Amino acid sequence: MPPAFVHRITKYDPDDRDEDGSYRGAEKAVSDHGPVEAAYLEAISAFAHATGTAQLEIREPSITGPVYFGVQPASPDHGLGGLFPEGLTGYHDGAEVSLEMALALVRAMLCEQGAWCRLEAGDVFTVHVGWDQYVYVGSDHPCANAVARTRELGLFAEPLTVSPYAANPEVTEVADEAFWDAVRTELRQRQRLLLEETAVVNRRHLLTAENLDAVRAGLAPRALLYFWPDLQPDVGAVLAALPTQDTVEFVWETKDGAIHSLMVDEAEYAELAALVADARSACALPLSIDEHPPLLQAALPDSDGVLRARW
Incomplete structure (x- = not known):
């Protein structure tokens, strides 16, 4: 089951959206590789700590292919350099990583370096990154303190019914x-x-x-x-x-x-x-x-x- 509570964390003020929800403000859809990026990571960490999450599971990992639509150029190592052994060993569906490692993966995704995955702790906590610096966190309770901390960091945590990037698996035969x-x-x-x-x-x-x-x-x-x-x-x-x-x-x-x-x-x-x-x-x-x-x-x-x- 997906987490019961979902928030969209962004640097985009909801007051600067039009009637269709499109952002019309001055914020750029790229990572600043500095204070704003750090604020995103601290906000995600606040939600993780609120749910007691210290370990997460990598789900549906990928790296950029020959066709890439990111705003920023992808990195040759897909942002995974130093995180996993050479040859992407350890970067696979189901691999368990620490919260610190998960935040490093989120940083790579915010910077559009080429790697992408969902990060999950069962139905207790999830985080994944969409286009244009949109981050989606799911939790098993509202996490009011984490929402408040996100606002203190200058970001916005907007409640959603479901993430647009939530997993939608198809039934697949098992290789038994x-x-x-x-x-x-x-x-x-x-x-x-x-x-x-x-x-x-x-x-x-x-x-x-x-x-x-x-x-x-x-x-x-x-x-x-x-x-x-x-x-x-x-x-x-x-x-x-x-x-x-x-x-x-x-x-x-x-x-x-x-x-x-x-x-x-x-x-x-x-x-x-x-x-x-x-x-x-x-x-x-x-x-x-x-x-x-x-x-x-x-x-x-x-x-x-x-x-x-x-x-």
């Missing part, structure tokens, strides 16, 4: 042992499968009966898994069959067995053909699976077998 038995059945019939692992960073694996257990052991916690037919050895045929109007994800295998992918449309097909001239095999995946569903799909449960991923 019965599911992996179905994967093994597909492998016996097809010899190889392309596994698309969706977590913070998408990865692709060519599965065989021999490497299945090793690949499975290395999957990211709570990852969403799509299983597709094997890549086709006739790369020219895959290129010739590319759609003339849609963007697709082109996946190819190099001679050394590495898997690469690229989003392309018809304007880039000539460059793509030159890029994959030496490819061993390839396929084109749709951006939407509604019309072209994978062979199998599921999300990884936690070690107790419970599916908590909210894809």
Whole structure:
């Protein structure tokens, strides 16, 4: 259950909003990297302490991709430098962090450095950041003292019914042992499968009966898994069959067995053909699976077998 009480914390005076709720004042939609940013963090800390929250869970973490719409430029390390080991180890759905670490993540989001996630302590406390320096906190009680402290800091804590960024999970099949038995059945019939692992960073694996257990052991916690037919050895045929109007994800295998992918449309097909001239095999995946569903799909449960991923 989501927290019963939600507040939108901003630097924007509600008196400077028009009848549609749009802000028309002089505040800029960027972080000042100074006193205002510090005030946001202190206000969030006040709500956390009011609810007795010292540890939070990272939910639905992401980093910026090739298309980015932030007002400020993203950071090469997505704002995670020094927070997690190299390679984003530890930055995954379900990872527990201290309140201090959570505030550092909020700072990175306020600065639009590229990382984004929800931070939650069950139904007791939540915090996440929206566009333009809008912060949403949820709590299990009104937290009147934290609201007052927010105002003392020069910010505004406005009550809401629900955050516009609240999680809205879809029902997803759990990757339990019965599911992996179905994967093994597909492998016996097809010899190889392309596994698309969706977590913070998408990865692709060519599965065989021999490497299945090793690949499975290395999957990211709570990852969403799509299983597709094997890549086709006739790369020219895959290129010739590319759609003339849609963007697709082109996946190819190099001679050394590495898997690469690229989003392309018809304007880039000539460059793509030159890029994959030496490819061993390839396929084109749709951006939407509604019309072209994978062979199998599921999300990884936690070690107790419970599916908590909210894809």
